[in-house]
Amino acid sequence: MSHKISCSHCHLEFDPSVMIKDEEYYFCCSGCQSVFHLLCDEKLDSFYEKSKNITLSPPSKNFEDSSSFDTPSFYNKFVKVNSDGFCEVSLIIEGIHCSACVWLNEKALHKMDGVIEANINFTNNKATIVWADDIVKLSAIIDMIRSIGYNAFAYDSSAQEIHANRERKAYYLKMAVAIFASMNIMWIAVAQYAGYFSGITQDVKTILNIAEGVLATPVLFYSGWVFFRGAYYGLRAKVINMDLLVATGATLTYFYSLYITILGRGEAYFDSVSMIVTFVLIGKFLEVLSKKSAADVLDKITKNIPTDVKIIKQNSIVICKLDDIIVGDIVVVSSGERVLLDGEIVRGSGSFDESSLTGESEPVYKSVGMNVISGTASIDADIHFRVIKDFKHSTLSNIVTLLESAINKKPKIQLMANRLSEHFSTVILTLSFITFIVWWIWSNSFETSFMVAISVIIIACPCALALATPVATLVGLGLGASRGILFKEAAGLESMAKADTLVLDKTGTITVGKPEVISENIYKNFDRRLLYSLVKSSNHPVAKGVAKYIKEQDEKIDEIVFDEYMQIPAKGIRAKYKNEEFLGGNLKLLQENSLQVEVSTKETSFYFVVNNEVVAMYELRDKIKNNISELMENMLQNNIDVVLLSGDHENITKKVALEVGIKNFMFEQTPQDKAKYIEKLHKEGKKVVMVGDGVNDILALALADIAIAMGGGSDIAVEVGDVVLLDDSLKSLSDAFKISRTTFGLIKQNLFISLAYNALTIPLAMAGYVIPLFAAISMSLSSLLVVGNSMRIRHKWMRS
């Protein structure tokens, strides 16, 4: 019977014969069954109505003991006590598929005595739980989450992350107020300007002024508070910044307008006050939004390190906390697991993936007496090893510490707009002060001279200047995103445009990282299916390359099931089928079986042997990606030095470097070597762009001015990267350079436009020719010019 039934809990489909039947319900496992009954008992079964037919993962049964959540050391690290005296913890909930899952978790937790608040974020699966510790223990809360089919991990929500979220929220509130008030002021201003032309009585004008004043007050003192604060901190550091210009300009204009309103004559400028604050606030918000926090990166990395290790104690395997392992303990590692400590193998053998240290995907074979290094992973090895360093001193923990310091040491290139605005603010404030003095001496009227001085500040008020950089970077980010290039931080565009050195990793960055067959030599005819089935089941990159080649030759090739099949570590594969013996592997395998081959090749080779006779030989090479010449040309034109850093051996590195035309290359580089090389470049005053894909590149990536990660690379590299190339191609890399240079050019253009505009209008304002209408139009016009110019560039790029 092929008819399948879906499980009543997880909705995965199975044959009815293997399922548990329970009244009219079917379950795939007892885990699903117990969750289902629990939800029904707790009257939470409307969950199934809400989640519709979304498939869930069946609940796992083997959890570590939840009592470890109640230990004082756990409380010290993760649990905070809030102002009401309740406990608070941040968790990551695993297994959330849909909004109904969020609903279920929150409901189930709310039903528990003592739980005060459970708030789960659907987007990032992070949860905040508040509870009264004397009524319910955290372990009970965790047990509840597990019993309904989910799992929870504690995470240390760092102070920086909380701070970043709070800052963003504060900006939302301030912007909401500013935009609301500005939009209303604009309506009232329409009446004002209409009145200016067609005539308006002073009474009505005063009423409109009062309404505008009421609306402008919260904009200046609530939304504009960031500028006062920024100006204060700037002054304390003895820097005149843009905040000071905005704050003084807006405040002086506000009080002047207030004076005009009370006096009942002249023009009030409340609309300018709120417009300036709103525009500059939006510009500032765009900058805050595009900043990434280093804290997030570290969170992700440390989360990936498991905290438990299996060790042997009194002849049985026990699970132990990573921090409690001491030198001399015997640790058990099974195939597929990660090695978390450094040690010496005492039992077993097998191959290890050391790509996190060398960047090379070729497995390394290890046996008794050899050292295993933390951070590597076992591919097919089941071993016992004796710990020679505790976790704090292990290679893995060393790398994490180095990474932490590298992220903090990352150079910050001061943005051009910030530097410019310092000078600009100083000049404008001085000019307006001079204007005031000169006019006072000239006209002897305080009111006139004060008004003229203020009009200088209003005209100069850096709406356009504040928008110049954010708008241009938004255009750059958009252009990148549409081409699969993600700039994580807006400032990255400018830093990248200024770079003068490009450091490349070899495997996975300029080469594909997977060997491909370049020639096939057949000595005797054989059944292709046999070879295909032989290499298909192996994880070795060479075998995968051969399998891919055969599949390309014959799309419909099918597999044979061998009677016997075994992998010979570091040599190849041996299999038996109908009394015939097959061997597939490298030269070493042939030598071991005392077979002779005459052809010698410089490339990686793979031999296929049937009944002790070599029937075919394949040459494989790790191909260099397309568009490398275009990239090199692009770099040459822009005087960017290119350096190749590889963890590979000298000959291979040299060959690749010669082929692509890189003169400067280094080989056999450890992660630390790469990082040191970047530091050396920094000392020489270079601005470095580093491109990499592997765990072995992360230290260097973290240190570089701009880190570019290949999207197909390791998660950690993507996390550390400032720029991610989603399609891994070198074309994207040269596009990224082009986009960053275009954007930087655009920033310069925009700044030039706003400065030129000011140079034109400020003399007019100083001469006292500026009427309110002109001031208002001029302000919007300069902003429009900047935005329009950015759109022009975007349009040009989009068409090409």
Added chain:
Amino acid sequence: MDNWVIAMMLGVSIFLGAIALFAFLWAVKNGQFDDEEKFLNAVKFDGENELNDALKQEEKKESLKRKYKPE
């Protein structure tokens, strides 16, 4: 008279707008927009039961708070 009408209209409309603004600010502060997905899906899970549960939760929180701070 005309002036009085203008002033009143302005005052009333700004006041009404301000009420909406404060409701929005309250919602932002309350974290109702923190998670855009959840915020959009919340409509689907709205009903009498949900309101009752929310009230019960609120009462539980208050009673616990009182217990912790007897003064």
